[in-house]
Amino acid sequence: MSLEIRQITEDEVEAAEFITAYSFNSTERRDLTKAVERSKQFYPAGWSLASFEDGEMTAFVRTIPFAARINGHGLSYGAVGPVVSLPQHRRKGHVGAILRRALENMRDNGQVWSGLHTPHPTLYQRYGWEIASLSRTFKFPPKEIQLKAEPKERGYIRMLKADDWAQADRIYRVHSAKRNGPLHRGEIWWREAIFGSGFAPDPSDVALWEDASGEPRGYAVYVQATRADADMPRFWVREIVALTTDAYLNLLLYILRHDLPSEIAINAAPDDPFYSLVDDARHVKVEEHYDLMNRIVDVEAALKLRPPANPELEVDFTMEITDRTAPWNEATWRVRQAGGEVQVEKTNQQADLSLSSTTLAPLYNGFLSASAAAFAGRVRAESERSLVEADAFFSTLYPPFCADGF
Numbered sequence: 001m002s003l004e005i006r007q008i009t010e011d012e013v014e015a016a017e018f019i020t021a022y023s024f025n026s027t028e029r030r031d032l033t034k035a036v037e038r039s040k041q042f043y044p045a046g047w048s049l050a051s052f053e054d055g056e057m058t059a060f061v062r063t064i065p066f067a068a069r070i071n072g073h074g075l076s077y078g079a080v081g082p083v084v085s086l087p088q089h090r091r092k093g094h095v096g097a098i099l100r101r102a103l104e105n106m107r108d109n110g111q112v113w114s115g116l117h118t119p120h121p122t123l124y125q126r127y128g129w130e131i132a133s134l135s136r137t138f139k140f141p142p143k144e145i146q147l148k149a150e151p152k153e154r155g156y157i158r159m160l161k162a163d164d165w166a167q168a169d170r171i172y173r174v175h176s177a178k179r180n181g182p183l184h185r186g187e188i189w190w191r192e193a194i195f196g197s198g199f200a201p202d203p204s205d206v207a208l209w210e211d212a213s214g215e216p217r218g219y220a221v222y223v224q225a226t227r228a229d230a231d232m233p234r235f236w237v238r239e240i241v242a243l244t245t246d247a248y249l250n251l252l253l254y255i256l257r258h259d260l261p262s263e264i265a266i267n268a269a270p271d272d273p274f275y276s277l278v279d280d281a282r283h284v285k286v287e288e289h290y291d292l293m294n295r296i297v298d299v300e301a302a303l304k305l306r307p308p309a310n311p312e313l314e315v316d317f318t319m320e321i322t323d324r325t326a327p328w329n330e331a332t333w334r335v336r337q338a339g340g341e342v343q344v345e346k347t348n349q350q351a352d353l354s355l356s357s358t359t360l361a362p363l364y365n366g367f368l369s370a371s372a373a374a375f376a377g378r379v380r381a382e383s384e385r386s387l388v389e390a391d392a393f394f395s396t397l398y399p400p401f402c403a404d405g406f
């Protein structure tokens with residue numbers, strides 16, 4: 001029996017889309033025409049990898065090249081999804097083999113880090129991905145909610161269409177500039193994943209808020225589902241992006257005035273102040289679950305490229321990284337920060353800290369501090385000083401959050 005891992009060809013798109021549609025039990029599996037068309041239009045074959053057993057495609061993985069922001073810069077990021085295999089070929093190691101190759105490809109392509117969403121965290125932990133952000137949802141009956149603050153002006157709400165995507169993008173870019181985790185969205189992503197249905201059952205509505213002088217200052221993306229779906233709220237706010245307090249309050253009030261749904265769900269970043277704004281918080285349910293799993297693909301490059309949150313700090317520590325599935329990361333690395341510059345090099349010095357690259361992923365984006373990881377037994381530290389230095393080095397300007405599904 002032969003196993004081959006390679007990119008798919010145009011002729012093989014249908015087989016890959018079948019594995020995807022079947023695995024996620026999508027209705028498209030009965031007629032793949034649209035899925036194939038979408039795939040050919042939006043996803044170059046070079047982003048795909050599949051396994052072939054004796055010539056038959058058995059599993060398929062796509063890595064979309066994005067940049068994800070951290071501390072003021074976007075760093076090249078491989079967004080992995082879908083990951084699927086045919087049931088008759090599962091538990092044979094085919095997906096594992098593809099993920100290993102995907103890591104090599106990402107490194108060669110300069111994608112220094114990677115992320116994915118999954119219901120199977122233990123699978124990906126084997127290959128170095130680790131939980132690195134939380135998703136928070138506020139759920140409430142809109143009629144019960146009063147806000148403690150009022151906007152100074154009412155401004156205007158204008159509905160955007162997909163062709164207006166650049167208006168939302170201008171706001172998104174300003175809002176994302178220093179945040180931690182937002183992806184650089186291109187036109188196709190805006191049209192397909194934001195204005196289109198993306199992972200929601202229905203297309204999204206996008207409402208733009210302009211101040212009295214006509215300046216756009218924020219927008220909300222929300223879905224009013226027409227079909228009942230146990231996994232999806234009927235009125236679901238995917239994101240509120242506001243550059244000013246007035247934009248935030250007006251967009252919230254606009255959402256709250258949708259008073260027919262019995263419940264509205266708002267997806268929010270961990271630092272979203274909604275909870276503190278609600279008059280009677282008993283009416284608000286807060287749900288939290290793990291969101292992105294991240295992976296540091298190329299430790300040396302990822303550390304060198306990561307902009308410091310506090311450039312004025314001086315930091316010097318060594319850390320030994322173990323990495324079974326990306327062995328190029330295995331070394332003791334000396335990390336220095338001085339004068340705003342970061343230097344990273346291999347060293348023969350004794351390591352201050354010892355950890356796996358799996359543990360490094362949530363440290364890297366500030367989801368977990370080095371001290372907390374050591375307390376949890378996931379980092380071995382030779383000294384308190386090295387933990388303090390690592391905490392300072394890995395600090396971020398914002399908590400991690402990415403509103404995009406992929």
Ligand SMILES: CC(C)(COP(=O)(O)OP(=O)(O)OC[C@H]1O[C@@H](n2cnc3c(N)ncnc32)[C@H](O)[C@@H]1OP(=O)(O)O)[C@@H](O)C(=O)NCCC(=O)NCCS
Pocket residue numbers: 023024059083084085086089090091092093094095096097117118119120122123126
């Ligand atoms: C999840 C899925 C992709 C796994 O594919 P697979 O072909 O069985 O994976 P592999 O055989 O290559 O397994 C690789 C490793 O992960 C482990 N693994 C596989 N499925 C797992 C799961 N659901 N949970 C935890 N570990 C899992 C395997 O035991 C194996 O580990 P080992 O090498 O130590 O034995 C496949 O079951 C599938 O397509 N499911 C439906 C769609 C889906 O859930 N996709 C993932 C969305 S993120």
